[in-house]
Amino acid sequence: MRTAAVEDYVKIIYKLQTQTETVSTSTLAERTGTSAAAVTKMLKHLAQLNLVSYTPYHGARLSPMGETIALEVIRHHRLLELYLAQAMGYPWDEVDAEAEKLEHVISEEFEDSIARLLGFPDFDIHGDPIPTRDGQMPKTVTETLDTQAVGTWVVVRRVSDADAALLRYVGECGLKPGVEVQLLAREPFGGSLTVEIAGLERRISPQAAQNVFVEHSLSRDLSESEKKVGGILE
Amino acid sequence: MRTAAVEDYVKIIYKLQTQTETVSTSTLAERTGTSAAAVTKMLKHLAQLNLVSYTPYHGARLSPMGETIALEVIRHHRLLELYLAQAMGYPWDEVDAEAEKLEHVISEEFEDSIARLLGFPDFDIHGDPIPTRDGQMPKTVTETLDTQAVGTWVVVRRVSDADAALLRYVGECGLKPGVEVQLLAREPFGGSLTVEIAGLERRISPQAAQNVFVEHSLSRDLSESEKKVGGILE
DNA sequence: TTTATGATTTAACCCCGGTTAAATCATAAG
DNA sequence: CTTATGATTTAACCGGGGTTAAATCATAAA
Numbered sequence: 123m124r125t126a127a128v129e130d131y132v133k134i135i136y137k138l139q140t141q142t143e144t145v146s147t148s149t150l151a152e153r154t155g156t157s158a159a160a161v162t163k164m165l166k167h168l169a170q171l172n173l174v175s176y177t178p179y180h181g182a183r184l185s186p187m188g189e190t191i192a193l194e195v196i197r198h199h200r201l202l203e204l205y206l207a208q209a210m211g212y213p214w215d216e217v218d219a220e221a222e223k224l225e226h227v228i229s230e231e232f233e234d235s236i237a238r239l240l241g242f243p244d245f246d247i248h249g250d251p252i253p254t255r256d257g258q259m260p261k262t263v264t265e266t267l268d269t270q271a272v273g274t275w276v277v278v279r280r281v282s283d284a285d286a287a288l289l290r291y292v293g294e295c296g297l298k299p300g301v302e303v304q305l306l307a308r309e310p311f312g313g314s315l316t317v318e319i320a321g322l323e324r325r326i327s328p329q330a331a332q333n334v335f336v337e338h339s340l341s342r343d344l345s346e347s348e349k350k351v352g353g354i355l356e
Numbered sequence: 357m358r359t360a361a362v363e364d365y366v367k368i369i370y371k372l373q374t375q376t377e378t379v380s381t382s383t384l385a386e387r388t389g390t391s392a393a394a395v396t397k398m399l400k401h402l403a404q405l406n407l408v409s410y411t412p413y414h415g416a417r418l419s420p421m422g423e424t425i426a427l428e429v430i431r432h433h434r435l436l437e438l439y440l441a442q443a444m445g446y447p448w449d450e451v452d453a454e455a456e457k458l459e460h461v462i463s464e465e466f467e468d469s470i471a472r473l474l475g476f477p478d479f480d481i482h483g484d485p486i487p488t489r490d491g492q493m494p495k496t497v498t499e500t501l502d503t504q505a506v507g508t509w510v511v512v513r514r515v516s517d518a519d520a521a522l523l524r525y526v527g528e529c530g531l532k533p534g535v536e537v538q539l540l541a542r543e544p545f546g547g548s549l550t551v552e553i554a555g556l557e558r559r560i561s562p563q564a565a566q567n568v569f570v571e572h573s574l575s576r577d578l579s580e581s582e583k584k585v586g587g588i589l590e
Numbered sequence: 591t592t593t594a595t596g597a598t599t600t601a602a603c604c605c606c607g608g609t610t611a612a613a614t615c616a617t618a619a620g
Numbered sequence: 621c622t623t624a625t626g627a628t629t630t631a632a633c634c635g636g637g638g639t640t641a642a643a644t645c646a647t648a649a650a
Contacts, residue, residue, distance in 0.1 A: 223461040
């Protein structure tokens with residue numbers, strides 16, 4: 123039976139197994155907010171449903187069927203997040219909680235409706251990729267703002283939605299997907315970063331910058347390097 | 357604990373207790389699609405939660421607390437129905453099923469958002485009254501189309517949403533809230549009715565007409581009677 | 591007033607998703 | 621190679637919402 127609990131476990135396992143080869147009971151317990159015993163029981167249940175391959179004492183991984191379900195749930199979640207923000211005016215640090223509940227009850231028709239209304243988007247409000255209906259996950263960037271060299275121009279592509287408070291802070295800084303930023307300075311020994319956003323200088327905590335994923339700005343960065351190249355050649 | 361099941365029972369009891377003084381186990385079993393035994397157990401549970409006054413073998417009625425919850429759930433349901441139809445283009449015979457699932461999970465903030473986006477409406481897409489946030493139920497009409505005298509002009513105010521197929525049929529006939537209709541003829545012995553809708557003659561089954569709630573048309577009906585009065589006076 | 595019948599409740603059971611406490615396993619350290 | 625320790629599983633339990641079958645109640649009819 124595909125209950126909300128089953129969908130939640132599968133979704134969480136999907137996200138965790140990108141980092142670790144096999145997902146352990148304890149990390150699952152921590153992420154679901156339940157006991158290790160509950161997780162063990164659920165993993166057996168998921169294995170029974172052929173959603174997971176589970177080796178006792180050695181963790182679990184999603185089966186192809188489990189992965190399909192995970193992607194469906196994530197698609198629901200991210201479409202909902204974008205819809206709540208775009209169409210209903212939710213602040214971007216509140217959409218996650220609401221989508222968390224809605225994702226398990228909306229119909230395929232509802233999903234199609236909001237996808238259509240949003241123009242079949244590839245990324246949600248935080249820049250997270252929205253799986254397509256046939257289970258393809260759009261590519262996204264993995265570089266973070268805090269590791270950039272001083273002087274580079276970047277475009278914000280994604281902001282981690284793990285922490286709502288951090289999300290609010292980063293949003294107030296103006297670091298939203300699509301925004302162009304130049305790293306101006308880096309305080310030594312893990313101090314704050316100075317960036318230029320929309321013509322303004324801004325000081326950003328390195329922890330926040332770690333959660334901002336960026337891509338090198340084609341327009342801005344090229345013109346910057348052209349300047350340098352030009353300078354050398356002259 | 358206010359679970360989806362509790363909310364559903366309370367909502368159904370609310371609707372049933374407008375007709376019968378006390379709601380019986382068997383009617384609840386029929387409406388919830390469960391066994392009488394399950395209903396008995398749930399009624400005890402609801403009594404425990406102070407949502408219902410329950411006398412074994414003699415049925416139940418909502419307590420003031422139960423009524424409050426029922427109205428909140430119905431408000432959720434009807435706002436959702438209108439939103440699905442209005443903002444998302446759902447056909448009016450499909451909104452009920454989707455709202456049935458969503459009504460238990462949306463937050464108060466979500467409710468406020470759609471209420472605002474819809475302009476704080478008093479009636480849903482079928483003409484059913486939407487309880488206000490403080491628990492007031494807007495007044496609605498109780499006269500049905502099939503009992504009208506031949507010749508009268510009426511405005512459709514509400515259509516029963518009990519049966520989706522009937523709803524589709526009635527909608528195809530053009531009998532939607534706000535539409536003005538004149539009853540032209542009535543076939544004897546429960547035969548079909550002939551009505552004028554938007555300048556067109558239409559034949560309607562009496563069973564369908566029983567589910568269409570109307571109000572006498574102020575504009576049209578007055579001018580009709582004026583004509584007659586004028587004729588007599590001349 | 592008794593009795594038959596249908597409505598209702600009780601009893602025993604099921605699954606789901608959780609809990610705590612005890613047992614067991616994997617593994618790093620001695 | 622043994623052992624200590626932390627991770628994991630097992631066992632027994634709980635509440636929520638359902639089931640079927642048996643017992644009990646309410647009531648209309650004889």
